[in-house]
Amino acid sequence: MDWLKGESPKEECGVIGLHTPGVEAARTAFFGLFALQHRGQESAGIAVSDGTVVRMHKDMGLVSQVFNESTLTELPGEMAIGHTRYSTTGASVLRNAQPIFCQSLVGEIAVAHNGNLINADELRAELEAEGEVFDSTSDSEVLARILVRNIGKGPEHAVAEVMRRVKGAYSCTVLMPNLLIGFRDPAGIRPLVVGKVGNGYVMASETCAFGPIGATTLQELAAGEMAIVDDKGLRIACGAQGTSHMCMFEFIYFARPDSHMHGELLYSVRERMGAALSREHPVEADVVIPVPDSGVPAALGYSKESGIPYREGMMKSRYIHRTFIAPDPRMREMGVRMKLTPLREHLEGKRVVLVDDSIVRGTTTRQIVKLLFESGAREVHVRITAPPIKHPCFYGIDMASKGELISAHLSIEELSAHVGATSLGFLSIPGAVASVGAADAGFCLACFNGEYPISVPESAKTGSTDVGQMAVS
Numbered sequence: 001m002d003w004l005k006g007e008s009p010k011e012e013c014g015v016i017g018l019h020t021p022g023v024e025a026a027r028t029a030f031f032g033l034f035a036l037q038h039r040g041q042e043s044a045g046i047a048v049s050d051g052t053v054v055r056m057h058k059d060m061g062l063v064s065q066v067f068n069e070s071t072l073t074e075l076p077g078e079m080a081i082g083h084t085r086y087s088t089t090g091a092s093v094l095r096n097a098q099p100i101f102c103q104s105l106v107g108e109i110a111v112a113h114n115g116n117l118i119n120a121d122e123l124r125a126e127l128e129a130e131g132e133v134f135d136s137t138s139d140s141e142v143l144a145r146i147l148v149r150n151i152g153k154g155p156e157h158a159v160a161e162v163m164r165r166v167k168g169a170y171s172c173t174v175l176m177p178n179l180l181i182g183f184r185d186p187a188g189i190r191p192l193v194v195g196k197v198g199n200g201y202v203m204a205s206e207t208c209a210f211g212p213i214g215a216t217t218l219q220e221l222a223a224g225e226m227a228i229v230d231d232k233g234l235r236i237a238c239g240a241q242g243t244s245h246m247c248m249f250e251f252i253y254f255a256r257p258d259s260h261m262h263g264e265l266l267y268s269v270r271e272r273m274g275a276a277l278s279r280e281h282p283v284e285a286d287v288v289i290p291v292p293d294s295g296v297p298a299a300l301g302y303s304k305e306s307g308i309p310y311r312e313g314m315m316k317s318r319y320i321h322r323t324f325i326a327p328d329p330r331m332r333e334m335g336v337r338m339k340l341t342p343l344r345e346h347l348e349g350k351r352v353v354l355v356d357d358s359i360v361r362g363t364t365t366r367q368i369v370k371l372l373f374e375s376g377a378r379e380v381h382v383r384i385t386a387p388p389i390k391h392p393c394f395y396g397i398d399m400a401s402k403g404e405l406i407s408a409h410l411s412i413e414e415l416s417a418h419v420g421a422t423s424l425g426f427l428s429i430p431g432a433v434a435s436v437g438a439a440d441a442g443f444c445l446a447c448f449n450g451e452y453p454i455s456v457p458e459s460a461k462t463g464s465t466d467v468g469q470m471a472v473s
C-alpha cells in the first residue's frame, strides 16, 4: 500500500556512507540520500569529515529542503554519512533527526541508524552506571557510546562489542575523523550494501542510491558483517555469527522497485508475488488494476499469470508530498479522493481485480473499493501481496499498534465484508518467500506469523503497545 494512502507501514530510515577521494563527499551523499527519500521524509542529515573535524547539518524536511548550495559548501571533506528519517511525533522530530553526533575522549563520532533497538533502556542504565554521560535520549546514541568506548582497540573490536551488547535491528553507517564503518545486526533485518564509487567506496540501505552517483555494487553485507573504510582501503569483517532474518516487507513494499536485494531486482520479485497471488487466488474478471504506484509490478504479474488484461484504473496525484501543512478537517474527510482519481472509462461495468501490497488498518482499502464501485465497477476483487499483518513490528517499522491491525481481529471473510470487496485474497507466507527467489535466504516474517527472530518483551507482544511510539530511528 503506497505512502499516499496514509495508513501504510512506514519505513524508518535510509542510511548512506561514502569515501570519495578527490571529491567533496557531501554533494555525493546528497544525491545518494535523495534516492533514499522513500525510506523517510521527515528529516535529513549529512555529517562529513575533512580528516580532522566532523561537521554536520540536519533539519526537518525532505532532502531537497534541508540542503542547498550553501549548506553543502559548509560541509567540506571526502568522507560522509547521511540519513533520511521518518518519525512519528511532531515535537521530537528535530531532536531525533540523524546522524546523531557525540563528543568523546577519543574523538567525534556521527552515527546514522536504520532500525530499532530492543534493549536500549537497559543499556543506557548500565552505561550511565559506568559513568557515561548522554547528550540525547536517542537509542542510537547508546549504540554510538558503546562504539566510542571500544574504538581504541580498533573498529573490528568496537563493532563486535556493539553486536555483543545491543539487541534489535540496526543497519548503521558511522563516521569518525579518519574512519567510515557500516554494519548490519546479527539478524540482518535491515539492508546494507557496499559499492564502489570512483576511487572510493559507498555503503547504503539500497542499491537505488548507487545509480545517481555512478557507483556499482560490490556486495550486500551479510548478517553480523561490517565494512570498514580507512587509509588502508576497504575491508569486510565479521562482527558476530549471524543468521539472516531480513525484513520481508523490504521485498513487498519498502524498498524501491529498482533496488536489488539478495541479488534480485525488487520489481521482478513483486511481479512474481503478483503471479503467485493469481495462482493462489484466481478469479474470473475483466481487468486487473493496481493501487498506484506500489501495486503496479504485482498487478502486472497477476495479469500476465491470469491472462486478465492490465489497465490503470486510477491516477495518482504526482504532487502529493508529505507536508508540514496539515489538511483541514474537510479535506481529510475527502481522504483518498485528494490522492487518487478513478478512470471511469476503464472501470464502468467491469469485474475488477484490485492489486495492492498490504492492508494495515483497512480504512483506505475500504475507501478505494467504494471509489471503484462509485465509478461503475461491477465487482471488486481485492488481492494483496503481503500476507495478513497480525502482529506489530519491533524492528524499526512504524506499522500500527496491535489494536489497530485489522487482520489481527477479523477473519478474511469478515475483512472482505468490512472493506466492501466482492472477494479478498492475500498471498500466503510460503508464496511470498518463494517469490523472492533467494532459495537459502532467511526472512523476518514476524508481523505475519508472530515468530520474532530477536526476542521482544512478552508484555509488548501481547499488550496494547503503541509501536508507533516505540519507533526511534
Ligand code: SF4
Pocket (backbone or CB within 6 Å): 189, 246, 247, 248, 249, 250, 392, 393, 394, 395, 396, 397, 444, 445, 446, 447, 448
Ligand atoms: S516484523 Fe514485519 S515489518 Fe518488522 S522487520 Fe519483521 S517482516 Fe519487517
